[in-house]
Amino acid sequence: MNPLPLVALVGNPNAGKSALFNALTGARQKVGNYPGVTVERKSGRFSLDDGRPVELVDLPGTYSLDPGSPDEAVTRDVVTGHQAGERPPAAIVIVVDAGNLDNHLRFALQLVALGLPTVMALNMVDMAERDGLTIDAEMLARELGIPVVPTVAVRRRGLDELRAALGKAVGSNAAPVAPEVAEAAEHSSYTALQRRARAIAAAATTRPEVTRDAAERIDRVLLHPVAGLAILLALLFVMFQAVFAWSEAPIGWIEDGFSVIQGAATDALPAGLLRSLVVDGLIAGVGSVVVFLPQILILFLFILVLEASGYMVRAAFLMDKLMAGVGLSGRAFIPLLSSFACAIPGIMATRTIDDPKDRLTTILIAPLMTCSARLPVYAVIIGAFIPARDMGYGIGLQGLVLFGLYIAGILGAMAAAFILRRTVTRGAAGTFMMELPRYQWPDPRDILIGLAQRAWIFLRRAGTLILAASLLLWLLLSFPQAPEGRSQVEYSAAGRIASVLEPVVRPIGFNHEIALAIIPAMAAREVAVAALGTVYSIESDDETVLEQTVTERLSGRWPLPTALAFLMWFVFAPQCLSTIAVIRRETNSWRWPLFALGYLFVLAYIAAGATFWTATALGLG
Amino acid sequence: MILRLDELPLRRNATVSAIDWDGIGPAEAKRLREFGFDEGVVVQKLHTGPIGSDPVACRVGRMTVALRRRVALAISVTGHEA
Numbered sequence: 297m298n299p300l301p302l303v304a305l306v307g308n309p310n311a312g313k314s315a316l317f318n319a320l321t322g323a324r325q326k327v328g329n330y331p332g333v334t335v336e337r338k339s340g341r342f343s344l345d346d347g348r349p350v351e352l353v354d355l356p357g358t359y360s361l362d363p364g365s366p367d368e369a370v371t372r373d374v375v376t377g378h379q380a381g382e383r384p385p386a387a388i389v390i391v392v393d394a395g396n397l398d399n400h401l402r403f404a405l406q407l408v409a410l411g412l413p414t415v416m417a418l419n420m421v422d423m424a425e426r427d428g429l430t431i432d433a434e435m436l437a438r439e440l441g442i443p444v445v446p447t448v449a450v451r452r453r454g455l456d457e458l459r460a461a462l463g464k465a466v467g468s469n470a471a472p473v474a475p476e477v478a479e480a481a482e483h484s485s486y487t488a489l490q491r492r493a494r495a496i497a498a499a500a501t502t503r504p505e506v507t508r509d510a511a512e513r514i515d516r517v518l519l520h521p522v523a524g525l526a527i528l529l530a531l532l533f534v535m536f537q538a539v540f541a542w543s544e545a546p547i548g549w550i551e552d553g554f555s556v557i558q559g560a561a562t563d564a565l566p567a568g569l570l571r572s573l574v575v576d577g578l579i580a581g582v583g584s585v586v587v588f589l590p591q592i593l594i595l596f597l598f599i600l601v602l603e604a605s606g607y608m609v610r611a612a613f614l615m616d617k618l619m620a621g622v623g624l625s626g627r628a629f630i631p632l633l634s635s636f637a638c639a640i641p642g643i644m645a646t647r648t649i650d651d652p653k654d655r656l657t658t659i660l661i662a663p664l665m666t667c668s669a670r671l672p673v674y675a676v677i678i679g680a681f682i683p684a685r686d687m688g689y690g691i692g693l694q695g696l697v698l699f700g701l702y703i704a705g706i707l708g709a710m711a712a713a714f715i716l717r718r719t720v721t722r723g724a725a726g727t728f729m730m731e732l733p734r735y736q737w738p739d740p741r742d743i744l745i746g747l748a749q750r751a752w753i754f755l756r757r758a759g760t761l762i763l764a765a766s767l768l769l770w771l772l773l774s775f776p777q778a779p780e781g782r783s784q785v786e787y788s789a790a791g792r793i794a795s796v797l798e799p800v801v802r803p804i805g806f807n808h809e810i811a812l813a814i815i816p817a818m819a820a821r822e823v824a825v826a827a828l829g830t831v832y833s834i835e836s837d838d839e840t841v842l843e844q845t846v847t848e849r850l851s852g853r854w855p856l857p858t859a860l861a862f863l864m865w866f867v868f869a870p871q872c873l874s875t876i877a878v879i880r881r882e883t884n885s886w887r888w889p890l891f892a893l894g895y896l897f898v899l900a901y902i903a904a905g906a907t908f909w910t911a912t913a914l915g916l917g
Numbered sequence: 918m919i920l921r922l923d924e925l926p927l928r929r930n931a932t933v934s935a936i937d938w939d940g941i942g943p944a945e946a947k948r949l950r951e952f953g954f955d956e957g958v959v960v961q962k963l964h965t966g967p968i969g970s971d972p973v974a975c976r977v978g979r980m981t982v983a984l985r986r987r988v989a990l991a992i993s994v995t996g997h998e999a
């Protein structure tokens with residue numbers, strides 16, 4: 297079988313390669329307004345005008361063919377055809393930002409010098425126009441010796457022309473490389489290439505007397521030493537308040553929906569094991585997790601808007617000095633902030649960090665950032681034990697405690713980084729060098745698509761992993777069946793396993809039910825909520841318990857110090873096997889995932905214990 | 918008047934007169950070049966970070982980039998007349 301011709305999208309970070317990839321192939325690769333969104337090779341297919349199918353690859357953005365970080369090495373290997381098992385590309389599409397030609401043309405010249413059939417997508421012409429720039433695409437084409445097609449990837453403008461130009465390029469021989477370009481590239485002389493790039497850019501661009509610079513003006517506020525930091529903190533604070541404040545109504549609807557289903561199932565099934573399985577095991581287990589969909593989507597809404605607007609890099613800028621204090625860089629702030637959504641993409645995003653020690657440290661502390669899977673656990677426990685008191689100024693106590701838990705995770709991560717950088721990942725300090733992108737209005741359609749993707753991932757998880765875990769848990773809790781007069785939960789297989797663990801966690805205030813819940817939470821944190829729900833519903837013969845949410849079932853059952861210790865446990869404990877697997881893959885060894893597992897458990901135990909003892913001493917019990 | 922980039926007043930054009938390439942790490946030197954820093958290039962200092970004026974955001978060409986102060990110290994510039 298003849299493999300399809302390979303066409304690679306190459307260019308500087310944030311030039312719009314992934315947006316163009318999505319427009320051409322109909323894929324939904326992640327697009328975001330900061331450098332370093334794409335960190336691995338992604339491929340898709342599309343057909344040229346004459347019907348020939350080609351394989352299109354989207355690559356991480358890079359400034360040159362000398363990789364500085366692991367993601368950039370991927371790009372170099374693909375375009376030079378050195379990637380293991382990879383054929384050399386039949387053509388490349390150089391994607392450049394029309395508003396930033398000075399810089400983007402230098403890399404473009406380096407690529408042209410490779411001598412492959414090449415087409416240039418002069419992207420973001422809309423933004424350049426907004427800034428008052430006019431670019432002469434034909435002159436560019438003449439100077440570079442390759443076809444140049446103006447495009448607006450996000451508006452799907454210029455795609456037909458780009459496809460047509462590619463149709464000619466694929467299967468053709470590349471045009472000869474201009475001698476001065478070849479020479480400069482040969483010596484990989486930045487200076488020579490850069491000068492040539494500047495000259496071409498200046499010749500092809502008409503700019504007005506005074507160029508407006510919206511970003512600079514906005515940054516005077518957002519990067520202001522005092523106001524900027526205050527705005528960043530306020531933003532994070534509003535985000536966590538919103539998670540509670542905006543989600544009440546939709547959560548109510550989902551709860552109502554599930555109680556209708558539960559009611560129907562209870563009526564339809566005869567009392568007995570089967571009914572218990574369906575009602576206590578499946579519906580209660582999955583339902584107790586699905587109700588958190590609104591809160592997770594609100595969190596993602598904030599993160600997606602931050603990513604699309606260009607604010608992410610500003611946040612990194614503001615945080616850099618603090619991060620430097622613990623031996624990291626502002627660069628690490630972006631993976632860490634995405635770890636609020638999920639540590640897995642966060643850990644993958646560390647590929648953009650140049651310094652290996654910096655990167656490793658960031659990987660090891662990423663699990664401490666509170667991911668969205670912890671939200672259900674926090675929300676249930678906070679809902680059950682922290683009164684919904686209004687603290688004035690529209691700030692709720694529950695939102696405040698949630699914010700505190702996030703802060704605990706962040707402080708824990710910083711402390712861990714501080715210690716790691718002086719011990720296991722000791723080494724020279726890294727640096728912070730990053731491009732600040734122009735601001736963009738987030739496209740509502742993009743945000744909606746992003747949210748729909750997250751909703752789908754979450755529901756699929758609920759329908760598979762969490763469903764399976766709930767089912768297994770129900771089985772382990774229901775068998776063997778307890779004789780009259782004994783507690784079913786204690787007598788069951790799960791209860792016995794938990795009894796083994798219980799003495800270990802008793803000193804930090806955990807009871808038997810908690811010991812039981814934290815084991816399946818290793819597979820997925822949300823299962824802890826399902827587990828507690830199932831435990832208390834099996835334990836109780838009372839029919840009314842079925843109509844209660846997990847929060848209602850729990851409230852008042854544990855002393856407050858226990859509840860707080862449980863929360864602290866979830867701040868630190870490494871309870872997610874997929875994260876461990878990703879650490880294994882990204883560090884290419886078992887050493888670091890095992891290390892992370894160990895140190896996080898120790899940290900969780902100490903933090904939960906300290907919380908329990910302090911709270912007890914303060915008489916909160 | 919020769920200054921170091923980090924001493925330059927905010928939003929004042931200046932031309933890079935020299936870069937102490939050996940005074941910064943090779944990885945940093947490479948990134949600086951990739952951002953387009955070079956002798957003879959016009960730059961501006963636009964913003965500084967909240968603590969200890971670190972990092973600094975500069976304009977080079979049409980790009981705005983953030984650098985640590987330590988790297989900015991290695992860049993000497995001649996300020997243009999205001």
Ligand SMILES: Nc1nc2c(ncn2[C@@H]2O[C@H](COP(=O)(O)OP(=O)(O)OP(=O)(O)O)[C@@H](O)[C@H]2O)c(=O)[nH]1
Nearest residue numbers: 310311312313314315328332333334357420448449
């Ligand atoms: N206005 C405008 N915005 C665009 C255009 N193309 C892409 N964008 C936006 O520019 C930003 C960067 O786009 P991406 O496609 O993620 O860039 P990339 O080149 O894949 O970036 P990396 O993966 O980081 O290398 C996103 O916010 C896009 O929505 C365009 O033609 N016009």
Ligand SMILES: [Mg+2]
Nearest residue numbers: 313314333334
């Ligand atoms: Mg991309």
